[in-house]
Structure formats: C-alpha cells, structure tokens
Amino acid sequence: MQLSQRPAVYALPSYSLTGDLLGFLRCGLQYRYTRIGKLPSTRPVQAWFGQFIHGVLEESYRRFDESRKRGAMNLPPWSEETIAGICELIKKRLAAQQLFPWGADLEELGYARAKVAVNELGPQLFPLIHRAEVRLTGARALPLAQIPPEYRFREADRYEMMGVIDVVTNVQLYDPDLWGNLLVKELLTDFKARSLKPPGEFEVIIDYKGMRRPSQKPIDPSKPSFWDIYGWQAQTYAHLRQAQEDSLPVMAGVIIYLNELLPTKGDLRRLREEIANGETDVVPEPGSETEQLLREWKDRKGEEPPILPFEFRLKRGLRVLPVAEATIAHALQEFDSAVARIEICRGKELQQGRVLSTWEKNAEDESTCAACDARTFCPSYTAETEPKLPGVRT
Ligand code: SF4
Secondary structure, eight states, X not given: OOOOOOOOOOOOOEEEIIXXXXXXXXXXXXXXXXXXXXXXXXXXXXXXXXXXXXXXXXXXXXXXXXXHHHTOOOOSOOOHHHHHXXXXXXXXXXXXXXXXXXXXXXHHHHHHXXXXXXXXXXXXXXXXXXXXXXXXXXXXXXXXXXXXXXXXOOSOSEEEEEEEEEEEEEEETTOGGGXXXXXXXXXXXXXXXXXXXXXXXXXXXXXXXXXXXXXXSOSSTTSOOXXXXXXXXXXXXXXXXXXXXTOOOEEEEEEEEGGGGSOOHXXXXXXXXXXXXXXXXXXXXXXXXXXXXXXXXXXXTTXXXXXXXXXXXXXXXXXXEEOOHHHHHHHHHHHHHHHHXXXXXXXXXXXXXXXXXXXXXXXXXXXXXXXOGGGGTOHHHHHHHSOOOOOOOO
C-alpha cells in the first residue's frame, strides 16, 4: 500500500494594510529599511503624533464606555485635569515604546489637539461606537500573474491581509438619542447627495488619520495619490469587516483627518491657498461666518489664528466613502498590485543581493523624505534635491 506524503508546511506571507501596503506605497526603499529591516527611525515625530491622538481617543472612549455600563453616562466635554491626566498616561505608554514628542511645541500641539478631539468630537462620536480596535484578517490569492517567474521565491499561492479598524459604529436611524447628532447628520447628507438609501440599522467604519485633509491636486497625476490610497484602505476594511459574523451592513468607511479639528497657522495658510486655487473639496459657504473669519485673518506674527466654527472643522475633518461591490473590487485589485510589487522587489533583492537598486523609491512626498534616514544616500532623493551645474551643450 502506498502512503500519501504530507505536503511541505509553508507559512502564508502576511501583509498588514497600514504597516506594509501603505508603507510600501509611501516609499518602497524606506519600507524595506524600517519595516522589513526593522531599523528604528531617528526621527519618529509623525509616529508619536499619530499614536498619541489615537491613544487619547481610545482611552477616552474606554472611560466613557465604562461610565455608560455603570449606568452613569459621562459624555465629554471633560475638565482640563481629566484630559491632562489622559494625555500624561498616553505619553508614558508611548515613552515605554521609545516614542517621544521631540520638542515642547509638538507636545503642546498634541495636547491641544487631543483636547479638542475629546471635547468636541467625542460627544458626537462616542455614543455611536459599537467596538473599538477591531482586528480583521482575510486571505487572498497571491497575484502570481503580475510577478515575473524569475522573481517568484515562495511556495505559497495565497497571502494574508490584516488590518485594525479604529472604530466600528452602529447607527440606528430611528434612535431618538441620535437625532441632532452632527456626525449622523453629515453621513445622511452625504448619502442623500449620492441618492443612497441606508437601512434602519447599519455600520460605518471609522479610521483616524493624524494629518490634515489632503489637497485634491495630485503631486503626479500618473500615480495614485494619498487621497486614493487611503480611500482603498477604507474600502478594504469594509470588505474584511463584512465577512465577520457580528457585522451589520457596512454603508460607508469614514476617514477623520484629526488635524482639521485644530488647524495650525500653517494649515490655515494652506487652506486659504487651496480655496483660492480650487484645490480642495470642502470650502466655506459664501457669506458665512467661516468665510469672513478666513478672509479677514491677517496672519501676523505673534497673533493667534481664528477659531473656525466646529461644524466647518468637522466637515473638513470628515471624508465619507460609500461602500459598494465595485469600489471594493477596485480597492482589492490595487492592493493586490501593491503586494505583487513588494514581492517583485523582494525577489530581485534575493536574486541580486542588493537593496538600493532593487527596491522602488518614491521621492515625491516631501514630508516622507524629510523624516527618512536614508535620504543622505538615497539615489532618488539626491536626484531630486541636489543642486545641478548648468549643462554644456555639445
Ligand atoms: S529619501 Fe525619500 S525616496 Fe529615498 S528612501 Fe527615503 S523616503 Fe524613499
């Protein structure tokens, strides 16, 4: 009798949506050094800022949820001391992971933004939250057709896609407690503008981004912008969430650009420019208080910028992405292509034994390169920024 042989054990390659796919799309070479090579960044400024606000919102929601379960609902706004206590706790947690604010100004801005996020966004957002930090996984076929045979190096024919949704909300349209909720109002206005009819009870998945609302003007029109990439991320989250047993119909993904809740002078300057050049999709109503405040702001040294009305800041902070089969299919296709590109770079590196020449680079986003430790020797960065001598025509 012939006994069958067990197939060799192999591990599925695992790709996380934020750490791997978005990291690679930002810049392949930087991703190779920091994520695959695990080289710690010498300037993890952005990492501290993003994680700090995420942490404060998460801890604040946890405290609100505990009070709700006790039957004594304690919704923000909260006192200065309470918010400062939460901020200190998160700062210590991040310090334990070797993440520091690198400057008193940055820390001060982080605390101020966290306070606005909890006290102004919190009362609208917290009552809608069903679950926070929802882990998602799914398996997909490795896009082998996009990987030339000479660069294929794995036995696996599938890959694992992973992600963590910041917040899943459960919206019950007929719940009287939600009438007057500004977030629900914004969602319904958006659905109406797109002629979408939501069911009585549905889910919206929310992802926080520690950045301002991106401009609509792409840096390079031939390449996907961060606007597109974050949109695909939300669609993919919706796809993975829909496959979980306890989910309701997912109507939309929402990105909250947290910097819009408390814009700095620089942010307001850019906003004015974008409005003048028609490069942003959320602008103040003509003749509104916001328009007047922005128009009359003199932008003088030492003067505080105007505080725009919360409704406008919330509108700028929210990006609603309705979920449909076609949009999900497109997002998945794009992420499959990103996985294929990573696999090709890895295959090339294995074959050629070199890093610099085998990984894709992307020097278009100034802030990504500014925080990158490879910029002193990166050929793409030096090609873009080094002064050049005038050429000699022969
Ligand atoms: S300097 Fe810019 S292009 Fe070069 S590796 Fe860093 S992020 Fe990428």
